[in-house]
Amino acid sequence: MNATQQLPKKIQITWFVHACANLILSLIILAAIYLAGHAWHWPIWFVYIITTAIALGTISELVSIPYRYRFWQYRITEDAVEMQSGFIFRKRIAIPISRVQNVTLSAGPLLQWQKMQKVAVATASSTHTIDGLDNAKAEKLRDQIMALALGALDHEI
Amino acid sequence: MKSEHLHPLSIVIFIGRVIKQLYIVLGLLLWDVIAKNHVNPWIYLGIVLLIIGWGIVRYICFTFAFDENGLTINSGLFIRRHDHIPFSRIQTTQHKQWFFLQPFGIESLLIQTAGHEDKKSQTELPAVSIKISNLIDQLYQNKEKTDSDLPIANQSDQANQIPDNYATSTQDLSKYALTSFTIFPVLGVLMTLYSQLDQFLPKRFLKPFETILNHLRLNDWLIVVTGLLLLGAVSSYLLILQRYYHFVLIKKNNKLTTVRGLFQRQTLGSSLKKLQAVIIEQNILRQWFHLATIKAVVASEAGSKDHDDDNFIITPVISAKDVPNHLHHFFNWIPASFPELDHLPKVCDWYFVRNAVCLSLIPVALSIYFWHQWGSVSLLLLPISISLGIYKGRNTALALLSDNQSLLLQSGYCWTKKTTILQRKNIQSLVCRQTIWMTGRHLTHLCVNVRQGDGNQEVQIRYLSDAKALAVYHWYLQKPDSKNQ
Numbered sequence: 001m002n003a004t005q006q007l008p009k010k011i012q013i014t015w016f017v018h019a020c021a022n023l024i025l026s027l028i029i030l031a032a033i034y035l036a037g038h039a040w041h042w043p044i045w046f047v048y049i050i051t052t053a054i055a056l057g058t059i060s061e062l063v064s065i066p067y068r069y070r071f072w073q074y075r076i077t078e079d080a081v082e083m084q085s086g087f088i089f090r091k092r093i094a095i096p097i098s099r100v101q102n103v104t105l106s107a108g109p110l111l112q113w114q115k116m117q118k119v120a121v122a123t124a125s126s127t128h129t130i131d132g133l134d135n136a137k138a139e140k141l142r143d144q145i146m147a148l149a150l151g152a153l154d155h156e157i
Numbered sequence: 158m159k160s161e162h163l164h165p166l167s168i169v170i171f172i173g174r175v176i177k178q179l180y181i182v183l184g185l186l187l188w189d190v191i192a193k194n195h196v197n198p199w200i201y202l203g204i205v206l207l208i209i210g211w212g213i214v215r216y217i218c219f220t221f222a223f224d225e226n227g228l229t230i231n232s233g234l235f236i237r238r239h240d241h242i243p244f245s246r247i248q249t250t251q252h253k254q255w256f257f258l259q260p261f262g263i264e265s266l267l268i269q270t271a272g273h274e275d276k277k278s279q280t281e282l283p284a285v286s287i288k289i290s291n292l293i294d295q296l297y298q299n300k301e302k303t304d305s306d307l308p309i310a311n312q313s314d315q316a317n318q319i320p321d322n323y324a325t326s327t328q329d330l331s332k333y334a335l336t337s338f339t340i341f342p343v344l345g346v347l348m349t350l351y352s353q354l355d356q357f358l359p360k361r362f363l364k365p366f367e368t369i370l371n372h373l374r375l376n377d378w379l380i381v382v383t384g385l386l387l388l389g390a391v392s393s394y395l396l397i398l399q400r401y402y403h404f405v406l407i408k409k410n411n412k413l414t415t416v417r418g419l420f421q422r423q424t425l426g427s428s429l430k431k432l433q434a435v436i437i438e439q440n441i442l443r444q445w446f447h448l449a450t451i452k453a454v455v456a457s458e459a460g461s462k463d464h465d466d467d468n469f470i471i472t473p474v475i476s477a478k479d480v481p482n483h484l485h486h487f488f489n490w491i492p493a494s495f496p497e498l499d500h501l502p503k504v505c506d507w508y509f510v511r512n513a514v515c516l517s518l519i520p521v522a523l524s525i526y527f528w529h530q531w532g533s534v535s536l537l538l539l540p541i542s543i544s545l546g547i548y549k550g551r552n553t554a555l556a557l558l559s560d561n562q563s564l565l566l567q568s569g570y571c572w573t574k575k576t577t578i579l580q581r582k583n584i585q586s587l588v589c590r591q592t593i594w595m596t597g598r599h600l601t602h603l604c605v606n607v608r609q610g611d612g613n614q615e616v617q618i619r620y621l622s623d624a625k626a627l628a629v630y631h632w633y634l635q636k637p638d639s640k641n642q
Contacts, residue, residue, distance in 0.1 A: 079634075079636065080634050082634075087593065088592060088593045089590070089591075089592055089593075090589075090590065090591040090592070090593070090596070091588060091589070091590050091591075092588065092589040092590075092591075092630070093586060093587070093588045093589075094586060094587045094588075094630060094633055094634050095585075095586040096586075096633075096634065099584075099585050099586065123585035123586050123606070123608075124271070124456065124585055124608045125585040125586075125606050125607060125608040125609070125612065125613035125614070126585055126586050126606040126613045126615075128586065
């Protein structure tokens, strides 16, 4: 139980689809801006800047997928939940089980399609999310955290 | 449980609130009167009656009841609302009494819980007799006491029966008011008031002023500006003085209470074990005069950031060297002397300066691009941001307190030094952040999440060495072995 674990491999598929959806959305916005610029005679460099930004954004999002997967880790011990993510911007979070107020499972259409769920661990002040876990695993994790939280000293704020 | 109405005088308060809600409509009406637009007087009468009637209806619909376990409030005409607050869930209680209600023995009682659903975590009894509000407070305290199950704690309660008081003298308050930066917001309010004048007053009232202003010479302008500054300074001084007039801090039965205010007497109380953290604040002026302000962080609306006025200030001003002793007196878990703080090495100042300068370059570049020579005035931002960066770097520090259960974090922000002291049990979660460029230099940002008001307050110690950040991380995750302390 104490071992460090990774997100399921297929989360990369949802990230990929998500990046593509983002690209399509920004292309639509770009087209709208282009038409608006055409109508009101905005300078053309404005459109170029936005195009480059979109291209750079999409490329970096796509390229970062394997890194994101590789560096996203979590661990549940007897008295804490720990998460670690990021390669360029690294983040390491510790939440003692006794501070956990509730655990929320949620899934958007992409995660539902891949039979995964997002796990949000909330304390009295902050909420920390695990991006996606297999349905069964997510539920097990929730039960595990809640069981440990119930067992822990009654913690009031 | 028998439901009661509020004191009949609360009708006046309800009417006042209705007027406050309708101030735009009423302002327009008033403008109409000034501008001498004749409107049928019956309309005015109707509006006045409507407001009074509304106030009375709100009074009739508002009832409350309480027993030893909790308080229930029923309100609303069309949408009936029943709020039930168990006493054990109360975070803070607040009594407010305007000077004109003193002869009647009435005050308003606000009760705040830690809920953070749609801002409804605060319940109010707008006007009750002091006897009832004190009774409710007493019941809540009894509940708190029976909840602490340790018999030993009860004995120490006996010892605590003698209240510990701390009063702030007027002289100290004067020092506090003179070293405050409130003058800037006050000036802002004066400016906005002036800019709003021409919207509400008709032209013929303002005309003479404008002609005078237009014929002023440089000398006269200087006089006007100095006058404004003086007015701002005096009014901010008086504002602070009346706000903290006769400030008293009381510790009794493991409960901390503050009493303050001249025109409106405010009593704010919270159980000691429900305080999330203690913050010591010093702006640069107060640092020079060795003065400090102490605040408590609570998990209710009384401590939320957007109500700066209502912050749970437990000591407005105290000599900086007395702070540890003073805190130890009121909080048993804070040691009477602070350990040596662990400051960042001087090299780290560079990072703060670099960040501040990079941020200030954006407005500088923009203003030079748009206003050419005049824009270069904005270059003054550069020395300001450099000094801000150095200030931040010099004041960032942390230390573990001697009981090994609490942490002291210090940071600098806008020439204000902020020291947060908190127990491990009140740290909700801990985050270490690092960019890939920081790994080579073995630096980490340490972020501590605390519940404040109805949300999260992140205390950040930037550019801490890896080893120290990791030490705190492991300290935070260690098993709570010494629970019986």
